Amino acid sequence: MSEDKYDTEVRLVLQECKDANPEEVAKEFERYENEFLIPPRDALRSVVRKFMEPGSDADKTVRAPAPSVKKVSKFSELGSNDRNVTIEVLVVSYNSRAQQVRGEERQIGFGFIEDSPWDGERQRWEFKDWGNKSQDLAAGSVVRLDGVSVNEWNDKKSININQTSRVSVLKEGGAPTLAPTNEPVTIEDASRGEGTVAIVARVLAVRPDQIVRRDGSGSIDVMRGRLGDQTGTMGFLSWKALDISEGDLVKIENAQVKRFRDTPEINIGDFTKIEPYHDGAFPEAETLQANSSCTIKDLRNGMRDVEVTLQVVDWNSRSYTKKTGENGVIHSGEVQDPSGKCRLTSWVEMELEAGSFIRIQRARVQAWQGSPDLVIDQAEQLEILSEAPFGPIDASNHWVEENLDDLTSGGSRRSISTTGRIVSLRAGSGIILRCTQEGCRRVLRDGVCGIHGEDTGEEDLRLMMVLDSGVSNASLIVSRAPTEALIGMTLDDVRKEVSSNGKEAFHTSMKDRFLGQRMRVMGRSINDDQGCMIVAEELNVMEADPEGIANAVIDRWEVVL
Ligand SMILES: [Zn+2]
Numbered sequence: 358m359s360e361d362k363y364d365t366e367v368r369l370v371l372q373e374c375k376d377a378n379p380e381e382v383a384k385e386f387e388r389y390e391n392e393f394l395i396p397p398r399d400a401l402r403s404v405v406r407k408f409m410e411p412g413s414d415a416d417k418t419v420r421a422p423a424p425s426v427k428k429v430s431k432f433s434e435l436g437s438n439d440r441n442v443t444i445e446v447l448v449v450s451y452n453s454r455a456q457q458v459r460g461e462e463r464q465i466g467f468g469f470i471e472d473s474p475w476d477g478e479r480q481r482w483e484f485k486d487w488g489n490k491s492q493d494l495a496a497g498s499v500v501r502l503d504g505v506s507v508n509e510w511n512d513k514k515s516i517n518i519n520q521t522s523r524v525s526v527l528k529e530g531g532a533p534t535l536a537p538t539n540e541p542v543t544i545e546d547a548s549r550g551e552g553t554v555a556i557v558a559r560v561l562a563v564r565p566d567q568i569v570r571r572d573g574s575g576s577i578d579v580m581r582g583r584l585g586d587q588t589g590t591m592g593f594l595s596w597k598a599l600d601i602s603e604g605d606l607v608k609i610e611n612a613q614v615k616r617f618r619d620t621p622e623i624n625i626g627d628f629t630k631i632e633p634y635h636d637g638a639f640p641e642a643e644t645l646q647a648n649s650s651c652t653i654k655d656l657r658n659g660m661r662d663v664e665v666t667l668q669v670v671d672w673n674s675r676s677y678t679k680k681t682g683e684n685g686v687i688h689s690g691e692v693q694d695p696s697g698k699c700r701l702t703s704w705v706e707m708e709l710e711a712g713s714f715i716r717i718q719r720a721r722v723q724a725w726q727g728s729p730d731l732v733i734d735q736a737e738q739l740e741i742l743s744e745a746p747f748g749p750i751d752a753s754n755h756w757v758e759e760n761l762d763d764l765t766s767g768g769s770r771r772s773i774s775t776t777g778r779i780v781s782l783r784a785g786s787g788i789i790l791r792c793t794q795e796g797c798r799r800v801l802r803d804g805v806c807g808i809h810g811e812d813t814g815e816e817d818l819r820l821m822m823v824l825d826s827g828v829s830n831a832s833l834i835v836s837r838a839p840t841e842a843l844i845g846m847t848l849d850d851v852r853k854e855v856s857s858n859g860k861e862a863f864h865t866s867m868k869d870r871f872l873g874q875r876m877r878v879m880g881r882s883i884n885d886d887q888g889c890m891i892v893a894e895e896l897n898v899m900e901a902d903p904e905g906i907a908n909a910v911i912d913r914w915e916v917v918l
Contacts (some may be wrong), residue, residue: 361861363387363871366397366404374408379575382408395487398780399508400516402437422503423835427504432472432480437509442516447474447500449481450766451494452888454832466491467888469766469829470516474499474528483515483828490524499528507604513827535614545588547614548621556623557634557884558584558591559642560661562719574648583662584623585645586608592661595625604642608634620659620722650716654696654757656729659769660722663731664743667692667701667717670752673711692731695747697757700730707739714742727883727890728769758880761826763890764882771881775891776899777824779871786821788851790809790814810905818848822871824878824891831889833878844870875899 363386368689370382373628373836385407389400408868429435435442450468460915466486468753485508486494493500508515518524535552547554552744563582570576580595584607593612601607609631613624627917679685689702690709701717709715717739721732733739764775778854785800792799792806792816798807801814819842820835841847846854856864880893 359554363397363884364865364868366401368410369401370405373405377408384831388456398510399485402509406534412789416795418834429481430473432514434551435507435514437514439507442505443501443503444472444505444508444516445474445499446470446472446516447479448494448496448498449613450496450502451491452485454888464489464491466494466518468494468726470495479577483513484518485515485520488518488520489520490521492522493526494518498526501525501527507642510826533664539610539792541608543588543867544584544586544591547623548589548591551614551616551621554612554614554623556612556641557606557608557636559585559591559639559645560603560605560607561585561642561646563599563601563603564631580662583734585642587640587645588905590645590662591621593621593623594627594675597625597627599625599631601631606636606639607631608636617659620657620661622661642710652696653692653694655698656722656731658724658729660729661719664716664718665694666719667744668745668747668750669692669701669711669713669715669750670698671711676744691750693750693752693772695750695757697770698752698755699728700725702730702732704732704734704896705736707733707736709741714741714745716742716746724769727769727885763823763831764830764891765831765884767884769885770882772850772879773882774877775824775877775882776794777820777826777878778873778875779825780825780830780873782864782868782871783821783823784864786819786867788848789817789819790816798902816848816852818851820844820867822875829889831882831891833876833891833893834895835893835896839895843896843898871898 363526366386367379367382371377371379374382374538382404385404386397386400389395389403391396391733394446412628426441426443426883427439430444432444448468448470451466452468454465454467456463456465466489468484469481470484471481473479502516502518504519504837505522506517506519507626508517522729531628535547535554539555541555541557544556544558547556561583563580564578566581567576568579576595578598580599581593584593585591585674609623609625612629613626614621615624620653650666651666653666656663656665670691670693672688674686674688676684676686686706687702687704688699688707688709690700692715694703717733719733719738721734722729723732724730748825757770757772757773759770759773759775761775763776764770764773789795790804792801792809794806794809794812796808799808801812804811804814806812810834818831818837818840820840822833822835824831824833835843836850841858851863869915875898876896878891878893879895880891883890883892
């Protein structure tokens with residue numbers, strides 16, 4: 358059983374240590390995982406060392422003196438065997454993911470850190486947090502790490518923060534605080550942090566709005582709009598009435614930049630001073646408007662006043678019952694531009710034809726199932742274009758190529774295509790039973806749904822894997838149809854195989870086929886504090902194994918190599 362679980366790692370150890378007993382190697386991996394909470398991938402080096410022939414080349418590096426504290430300022434000073442390292446780093450990102458350790462689910466943290474946090478030239482490494490130190494590792498903070506170790510896998514080094522490591526926060530994270538100044542800054546600079554700013558900008562949009570109090574005690578009149586300069590645009594929210602109109606050039610002092618969801622916004626309050634500004638060279642509103650329109654790729658949860666040009670892929674209406682009991686109709690559909698796809702929802706009557714081109718203005722962005730989607734509330738926000746603003750896009754095959762590293766660090770996206778290597782096939786792959794209660798579809802555990810209790814269950818097929826770029830990784834979820842296409846077996850075929858050979862054998866056969874393979878994956882990506890998840894709609898192996906290539910040659914040329 359244990360031998361099976363650590364199959365891949367055992368094979369790697371045997372390549373290095375030819376005389377080792379596979380059963381004992383597997384046991385050693387099990388011991389690392391259970392006793393030290395170190396997953397097989399990270400235990401690999403230590404296990405290889407243990408089984409190394411005494412006196413062999415590799416053994417010499419192992420017999421190094423007991424590690425003393427190694428204090429460095431740059432990653433480049435670290436070797437792959439370094440333990441007990443002290444280094445100051447900037448935490449670039451911190452994500453965590455549940456992982457099965459010793460039969461129970463634990464949160465394992467991971468992300469990127471950069472060396473030399475106090476000066477410019479930085480190198481970025483990946484890290485893993487095995488010690489539950491998320492509180493001290495907020496993105497943006499500068500920390501000193503003590504007692505961490507270097508892990509090397511596939512020629513790539515990373516840092517392991519262990520349970521015994523110490524993390525000291527030298528500078529708090531969160532959005533950086535802007536240095537207060539009376540000198541106007543650009544919108545680009547203002548959007549980098551939070552705090553008090555002065556800016557000179559043109560008013561691109563302004564309108565009255567209301568904020569409904571959460572306690573139900575009424576609403577507050579506010580004004581919203583958008584400001585722009587040469588470097589970009591930013592939404593604003595004013596808590597007082599403003600005597601400004603579209604096109605005005607204004608100087609704003611003592612305003613606060615705050616973040617709403619993932620989006621910076623200028624807050625105008627009682628102490629904010631706004632006055633007309635004169636600068637003949639400042640770009641006109643039209644020019645700034647044109648610059649301010651964005652693409653689907655740029656959308657982030659919480660954005661407002663978004664202007665974007667789109668092509669309608671499909672459009673549907675469905676009725677719903679309002680809180681007041683009246684019936685309403687919501688219109689929504691899929692839209693696309695050259696950078697990707699998303700959904701557009703309209704709360705007002707709107708009939709759109711598939712294939713038509715539209716421009717929408719002052720749209721809001723709201724996350725739905727993890728993806729940023731566009732929402733419009735008024736008919737005036739829509740303009741139907743008579744001419745195509747971009748070339749034809751084949752909606753059925755519109756995949757925007759993205760680097761996996763960019764996907765894991767950017768916003769959630771639809772309609773992307775990326776590549777990586779499969780480094781893990783997770784338990785829960787294969788035939789599963791889903792709850793049959795309406796609208797549920799949760800996976801049953803031992804015939805029991807977490808919400809509905811015992812259920813007969815409906816069979817489904819899926820694969821859960823980890824896609825890795827060498828720098829970052831993402832969970833890869835493959836539902837029934839793309840799984841069937843990928844493995845060339847229907848759910849029926851899988852059921853037959855499982856009933857004759859067993860679940861384990863099927864799992865092993867999938868591992869043999871896909872572990873280590875480079876895959877092209879098309880689908881959507883969801884980025885949240887759980888990390889990055891890619892839901893595949895289509896996927897294929899990019900390069901066959903050498904034996905497969907050889908067989909293909911034989912088939913084609915009918916020769917024996
Ligand atoms: Zn259920």
